[in-house]
Amino acid sequence: MEGQNLPADIIQVIDQLExxxxxxxxxxxxxxxxxxxxxxxxxxxxxxxxxLEAMAIYCEAMAMVEEYQQAVSEIK
Incomplete structure (x- = not known):
């Protein structure tokens, strides 16, 4: 601020604000x-x-469902 040739009291106020x-x-x-x-x-x-934790749990659950469905379809 001092490089802008401001009065000392203005510089002091700016310093206090900062x-x-x-x-x-x-x-x-x-x-x-x-x-x-x-x-x-x-x-x-x-x-x-x-x-992200909920999405990971959801993806894991979907994978389990898909595995179950595949196992059931192989039995038939």
Missing amino acids: RHCLSPDGSLISKSAYYDLQLAREEMSRERLRY
Whole structure:
């Protein structure tokens, strides 16, 4: 900021905003929005993991059904 020839008090306000109000990643969003986004990302990751686990169980169950149907058709 100092390279932009801003008054010292403006630079101080900007520094305080960056330290106390803005996200730590430099994206210029508020800290609360940043942490809300982090929580949403974590929840999405957990939800995706639950979905993948459910899909794996479903695929396993379908394979068992297909094996059963094939075994039954071979008996007939």
